[in-house]
Amino acid sequence: MWLAHASWQPQPMPLTRREGIFNNSLTTLGETATSSLAWCAAFAAHLGNWWWRSKPLPEGKLRSAGKTMEPFEPSRPQDEVIQRPVMETLRQRIASWQQHATIIGGRYQSGKSVATEEALRGVRGVVRFTIRSADWADRMCKQLGVDDEGLFKEVMRRVPEKLKDFPNNLTKFPILLLEVPRTTTEGINLISSTAKDVATDKIGSAIHVIVSASSAAVALAFDAGGTERQEDIWVADLTEEEAKEFLALHGHEKNWKDFVDACGLRIGDLVKACENLKKGMSLDNTKQEYQRLATVEVVGFMELQVHPKVTGREMLQELLKVYPEGFQQHSHPPSGACRANSQQELSCCVFSPYQEALLFCFHIA
Template identity: 50%
Template sequence: MRDSDEGKIQAAVNKLMQPFQPNKREDEVVDREVIHTIRQRVEGWGQHATIITGRYGSGKSVALQEALRGVQGVFEHCVEDKGWKDALYKSLGVDGLGMLKEVLCEVGRKLQELDGVATQAPILVLDIPRETRKGMDLISILAKELSSDKRGAAAHVIVCASSAAMAMAFDAGGRQRQKDIWVGDLTDDEAERLLALHGHKEDWLQFTEECGLRALDLVSACERYTGPESLGTMKADMEQEARKEVKKFLLCEFQTLRGIIPAGSNILTALKTNRDSGDGQGVDEMSVGLGASPRDVTNWIREKDAHPVIWHLPDSKYRFASELHAKVAAEILDSQSQSSP
């Protein structure tokens, strides 16, 4: 029975019906507004895939997992290489897409019979690490088939993309067929609570002043902390890295029929002008010049490992990756301007 199709389907259904358990304990996670945003999307879902994106180290996976804590009908799979679909089927113990759909439909029926569940739709989470470079075409096709099928959506596909380039490569039939949720830096209140969890309730402000508000940086600072001087060392390291990234990004150029487009210089200059004007909300893709799309730029950023700017997918704008990158970029651009004849 266990090796029969019915047995495989039932085993997979049983696996999905278990309440989802995140990697971190609940008392290790700071409550964030974005967690509630994701949960609202889950509870109110009707159709189309959800894309979770944001700056590397902002806490996307943690926020998504926390939003799904205790939810039944969830299966999470890491997309590591081009063979991810076969790995997905193997991890669920099913023979292919047809059997996967049967599993999802059965899970959906079971969820609809239960009272008080967060959602009556099964959820397939596809987590795409920063190192993954290919596979978004197949992810897009699967998401379209499962979440936007004309005959009725079978599952809520949630794609958690560490790389903006991968997030932008997602296409299940246009932007109207996806919901973008951005995970940004921590707020001051969230940072204070995170640092309190790591034993720095009293001196949390010193951490944020030296290291900013990105979750990964603050956790790393706590792990490296040996005293106030260690924060200064980390700040110096971060500034050195930011300076290197800005200088590298200034070399970002694209050859077009009209000549070479200095995309990096154009974007940084436009962002600096935008901040100097008092707006600071970022600039659109036309700031780069014709011939260099955001997808081109984000691919370049990933390939060259230079991240002084981000493409904010929900707002369709370039923004500085952090206040530190903005500060360093302004210094470098001002220095170049002063040295020009």
């Protein structure tokens, strides 16, 4: 799966600093997050023209506007969710919002979706959509029950007025929650000016766009026109106290420390360990499986090539200088190199799918 343009020519990649490696690597994956807002910018750029029109919506479309007034309902019951400080940070951001996009980032399976959902629990005026394909805009319109983006604009235009009927709502602005799975990498063209347009005062005052990116690379690469035009909120791993509380919910209040010692503090790993234990797999076996999967991906990355030079091993050696723990040399890497014909293709390879293995082994997120 290559996203590079044919005209791109191989260039040496600076490896002297961790930031250099990551900034070069994150550019391509940023396409998903920035272009996920492309359609939003297109309708928001003309929002002023729509705002002053008095054209009535058909009765069925008025019902669509009403759908956004229903309280947001997370996928998990509240009693199954531990309250984390980042949730309050998100609530404060939503309550005080006036402009600019909000980007929710963090390691894969760090609990970003749950934290975002919990912060939005009960909030009215939220449109939620998961971006999975190039035609996501059309699909979102269908999900809302409108025919096209023009009617979608009109629906969103009516939300602030309807929110006046709910003075205790957390926000007086409509919210567009865009969720970007790790697997969303095809069919979306990058429009470099999109994020900058969305971050303008005029657009920001109309719709609060929240991007929840499953991949840390996408979140880190997102650029709405500089840090002053976006708010980045990072969902970190659990603290030990949070892990203890979470594991108690799953019936492991007495041996919670064994889980943390075996799996670390990433909530997704702890969930998987609980599931494995129910299936008869011990914590030691789960730990070995995590290590095996991470090692396999990193070893495969070691053979990554920017034709004809093997570049992956060199990059890992540079990472090793900064993060020496967790790395293992293997004399028999898997056969079959991952060949990239340009630096941009290399950027794609580095973080898809190898990103999480690197994060796991080097503890850099």
